[in-house]
Structure formats: structure tokens, C-alpha cells
Amino acid sequence: MRPTIGIVGGGQLAWMMAPAAARLGLPLVLLADPDDPAALLVRDVIDGRPDAEGLRRLASRCDVLTVEHELVDVDTMEELAAEGHAVRPSAATLRVANDKIRQRELLAAHGVPVAPWTVATDLAGVEAFAGEHGWPLVLKRPRGGYDGRGVWVVDDPSSAQAVVDEVAGEDLLVEPKLPIETELAVLVARRPGGEMAVYPAVETVQEDAMCREVVLPAPVSEQLTARAESIGRRVAEAIGSVGMLAVELFVVDGEVLLNELAARPHNAGHVTIEGSVTSQFENHLRAVADLPLGSTARRGPCAVMVNVVGEASDPRDRLAEALDVDDVAVHLYGKSFRPGRKLGHVTVTDADVDRARARARLAAARLVEGPPS
Ligand SMILES: Nc1ncnc2c1ncn2[C@@H]1O[C@H](COP(=O)(O)OP(=O)(O)OP(=O)(O)O)[C@@H](O)[C@H]1O
Ligand SMILES: [Mg+2]
Known part of the structure; x- marks a missing residue:
């Protein structure tokens, strides 16, 4: 089976799915703006919005519909599923994923701890x-x-x-306002039949409520990691996710609490590209195509990802400075420069987490400094 996968959206998440799809020989078609990052990598782009008309055009051109963001016309997704299209994640999952109130109502009823x-x-x-x-x-x-x-x-x-x-x-x-000790995220890949692959929990570090850094594995006790991973499985089952699910968690007073979830690849999982045997992007495609999932094991002792958030200059003008840092993987999404916008990320794998963090921070800082002198 070689299904054509239709992705709603053309941002950096679709941009990172594209190389994984190419490697597996899975054809992609996007519903996106032709100026979106992923349109640089995918030939087949439907220029349209995620409304009824756009989604129906996409559905007519693919075997499986998936998303890189939740802001789609969910009623149409439901109609398409009723008409026999494979919609993964389902409309029901998307309704939970795009509403933080529903998440709390539903998951508390499934025994997930919530503040x-x-x-x-x-x-x-x-x-x-x-x-x-x-x-x-x-x-x-x-x-x-x-x-x-x-x-x-x-x-x-x-x-x-x-x-x-x-x-x-x-x-x-x-x-x-919770006294958060650490923020964690658990990523879960799930196939339509329920088979799951859970990634080791990562630590996410936010600044002004925006994710800045991710550390794989999370430097917390085995007990907290196990707790986080079991919540991840429970959430995936409760919402019937298909594809990647990201569950954001808070550690408060030694307890793990739900923050929110996303039913798609997530910023907390960019570190899996270099840090894990199978990236979240590849596992998302495998899961929605109902193919065997790949290993979520780490490739090495640890990996640190730092986001490249627009500051003084366009990071594309600062590439040489960043690549001067040893062993750093640079990902620049091709988005137009704007202060405060996530424009890329860098990842460093190393045996030592402090060394990995220092090099990743250095490379990210070089990408956003003022214009080259
Ligand atoms: N109740 C809380 N107490 C303390 N800090 C909080 C609380 N809720 C959220 N935060 C902080 O704000 C961040 C963003 O919150 P949340 O994840 O709900 O927003 P978001 O904008 O949807 O996130 P994302 O950046 O993941 O899209 C959290 O990661 C956390 O750092
Ligand atoms: Mg969040």
C-alpha cells in the first residue's frame, strides 16, 4: 500500500514531514498557501484554505487526510469521514485538540490529573x-x-x-498561576488500530509562555518520567488519536498535571529528528498511513533543541556564523523574518547535556544577532 497523504497546512510541521515522506516514497499533497515553507519541498500544492471547499479539494486528491494544525473546518472533516475518506486524526479528536476547556472536561473524566x-x-x-x-x-x-x-x-x-x-x-x-517546577511533554504515535509508540518524556523550557528549548530525555526522576508517559498513553486512548499526539505537562509539587495537547507533530518533538531513531514527523506519516511505527528509542545519550525566534536579523543571513559551531543541526523554515516569530531551530546531540545545551544556545544566538559586520 502506498497511500497519498494530504496535509492541511504548509508551515514548518509540514515542511519537516516532507523529507520523511520522500524517504519512504509516500506521495504528499498540501492544502496551503503557495508561499508557505512546505510548498518549497512539495510539488503538489492546492492553493486554498482549510474550509469546506479547500478540504473537499484536498480529499479528492489524496487517500488519507491529515493536519499540521487544528484550525480546520472540523464539520467538513466529519462529513468527509462519513463519506468514506480516511481522516486522521478524526474530527472528534480535533474537537478536543482545538479546545482547552474540552480537554480538561474529557481528560479529568478519564483520570488525568488537571489543575x-x-x-x-x-x-x-x-x-x-x-x-x-x-x-x-x-x-x-x-x-x-x-x-x-x-x-x-x-x-x-x-x-x-x-x-x-x-x-x-x-x-x-x-x-x-501554578508553581511549576518543570514542564514536560510526551509524544505518542498511534495507529488506527490502537498500536502506540511512546517517546521518552522531554523537558520543555518556556520563556514568556513560548517554548524556547527542549531536552531529550527530560532530566527528571524515573518516577516522573514513567508518570508522564503513562498519562500520554491514557490521553491518546481517551481521545482516540491517530498520528502524533503531544501532551504538554506541568510538574507541580512533585505531581504531573495536564497542560494541553496537540494532535499532530509538535515543537517539543523537533528534537526527535536527530535525537531519536525515528522522528515524530516520520512516525506521524507512518501512523496516519497505517504502517508499522518506528522505534522511539534515543540515538544517543541526549539531545538539546533551541528554537530560533526572530530578533534583530533574518537568520538566513547568519548561517555561516551558526554553522561555525561544532556539530549543530540547523533547520531554517524559510519563513519571512519577523521579531518574535519561530523561524527555525537548532539541535545538538552530545554525551553531555550541558555541552549540548551550550552549543545549541550559541548557534541559535548567532542566528538571531544583528546583521553581520
Ligand atoms: N496555570 C498556569 N500557571 C503557570 N504557568 C502557566 C499556566 N498555564 C500556562 N502557563 C505557562 O504558559 C505556557 C503556555 O501555555 P499554553 O500551553 O496553555 O499556551 P499555548 O500558547 O497554547 O502554548 P503553545 O506555545 O504550546 O502553543 C505554558 O507552557 C506555561 O509555561
Ligand atoms: Mg502550550
Whole structure:
């Protein structure tokens, strides 16, 4: 069997699926903007949006539909599945993945530990929660946020009011600001029949609510790692994911709590390209194509990934400086330069995690410094 895989989206996740697909000889077709990064690598691009019309055009050209982001017309995905198209992940999985409130409702019912939360649409609702849990709080848009856009830490009623005004009556997810010790992520590949492959938990390091660094394996106790991995399996089964699933977790007071999930390859898994026997991108394709999954074992003792986030200059102009760092894998997505935008990442594998981190940070810093002198 050699299914053509249709990917909704053409960003960096599709861009990193493309070489894995090419190696396996799996044809790809994208529903994307022809200027998107992945369109540089995939010949077959449908120029369109992830609405009913775009998704139907994609479905007519592929055997399996998958996504690189959740913001698709889920009703159409459901209709396509009912008409006999292979939609992986399913519409039901996507409905959970694109809504942080649904994630908490569903997964708490499956015994996944979740921090206290409520939904508020006005200041009174936020203040009632603060009355029970105190300030500061974290307010989140339940849908559509990424890289910390849609996440606000509020210290008092007046800053909460500003957020309530900004979202103008939409639901807000309200949580205490948790004393997070470490953030972890677990990546799970799952086939339609339920076979799973779980990657060792990674540590994710965020700055201003955006992921900056990832360490494989997470430098935490075996007990925490095992706990995280078992939550990953439980979530995959509860939401019936097919393809890659990323489960973001917090360690608070020695307990592992759910943060959020994504039903697709994820920034926390870029480190698997060099750090693992099979990358998350290859395992996503294998899973949605219902092919045997690849090993999730580490290739070496450890790997560190650092994101390249736009600062003073376009990283593509700084390539020589970055490649001057020993043994660094540079990935630049070909996205136009904008401060604060994820434009690429670098990964270093080494026997020593501190050495790996230092070289990865150095290469990433060189990519974003001011123009070459
Ligand atoms: N309740 C909380 N207490 C403390 N910090 C939090 C809390 N919720 C979120 N954060 C911080 O904000 C980050 C981003 O939150 P979240 O994952 O919900 O947002 P996102 O924008 O959807 O994330 P992503 O960058 O993964 O797309 C978390 O990784 C964590 O560092
Ligand atoms: Mg997150």
C-alpha cells in the first residue's frame, strides 16, 4: 500500500514531514498557501484554505487526510469521514485538540490529573475563582492560541478586566498561576488500530509562555518520567488519536498535571529528528498511513533543541556564523523574518547535556544577532 497523504497546512510541521515522506516514497499533497515553507519541498500544492471547499479539494486528491494544525473546518472533516475518506486524526479528536476547556472536561473524566480551573465570561467569574484560589491567575483563550498568544497572567481585578475586555465576552479558561517546577511533554504515535509508540518524556523550557528549548530525555526522576508517559498513553486512548499526539505537562509539587495537547507533530518533538531513531514527523506519516511505527528509542545519550525566534536579523543571513559551531543541526523554515516569530531551530546531540545545551544556545544566538559586520 502506498497511500497519498494530504496535509492541511504548509508551515514548518509540514515542511519537516516532507523529507520523511520522500524517504519512504509516500506521495504528499498540501492544502496551503503557495508561499508557505512546505510548498518549497512539495510539488503538489492546492492553493486554498482549510474550509469546506479547500478540504473537499484536498480529499479528492489524496487517500488519507491529515493536519499540521487544528484550525480546520472540523464539520467538513466529519462529513468527509462519513463519506468514506480516511481522516486522521478524526474530527472528534480535533474537537478536543482545538479546545482547552474540552480537554480538561474529557481528560479529568478519564483520570488525568488537571489543575483547578473554571470558565468565566466576565470579571465576576474571574473574581469568584480568585476568592477560592487567590491571585495571580492565568487566563487563557480556549481556542486558537499558540506560542503564548492567548495566555495572560493577571495579578489583580484591573488586569483581569483588561483581558475580559480584550476577548469581548468570549469564554476564558481560568487557572491559578501554578508553581511549576518543570514542564514536560510526551509524544505518542498511534495507529488506527490502537498500536502506540511512546517517546521518552522531554523537558520543555518556556520563556514568556513560548517554548524556547527542549531536552531529550527530560532530566527528571524515573518516577516522573514513567508518570508522564503513562498519562500520554491514557490521553491518546481517551481521545482516540491517530498520528502524533503531544501532551504538554506541568510538574507541580512533585505531581504531573495536564497542560494541553496537540494532535499532530509538535515543537517539543523537533528534537526527535536527530535525537531519536525515528522522528515524530516520520512516525506521524507512518501512523496516519497505517504502517508499522518506528522505534522511539534515543540515538544517543541526549539531545538539546533551541528554537530560533526572530530578533534583530533574518537568520538566513547568519548561517555561516551558526554553522561555525561544532556539530549543530540547523533547520531554517524559510519563513519571512519577523521579531518574535519561530523561524527555525537548532539541535545538538552530545554525551553531555550541558555541552549540548551550550552549543545549541550559541548557534541559535548567532542566528538571531544583528546583521553581520
Ligand atoms: N496555570 C498556569 N500557571 C503557570 N504557568 C502557566 C499556566 N498555564 C500556562 N502557563 C505557562 O504558559 C505556557 C503556555 O501555555 P499554553 O500551553 O496553555 O499556551 P499555548 O500558547 O497554547 O502554548 P503553545 O506555545 O504550546 O502553543 C505554558 O507552557 C506555561 O509555561
Ligand atoms: Mg502550550
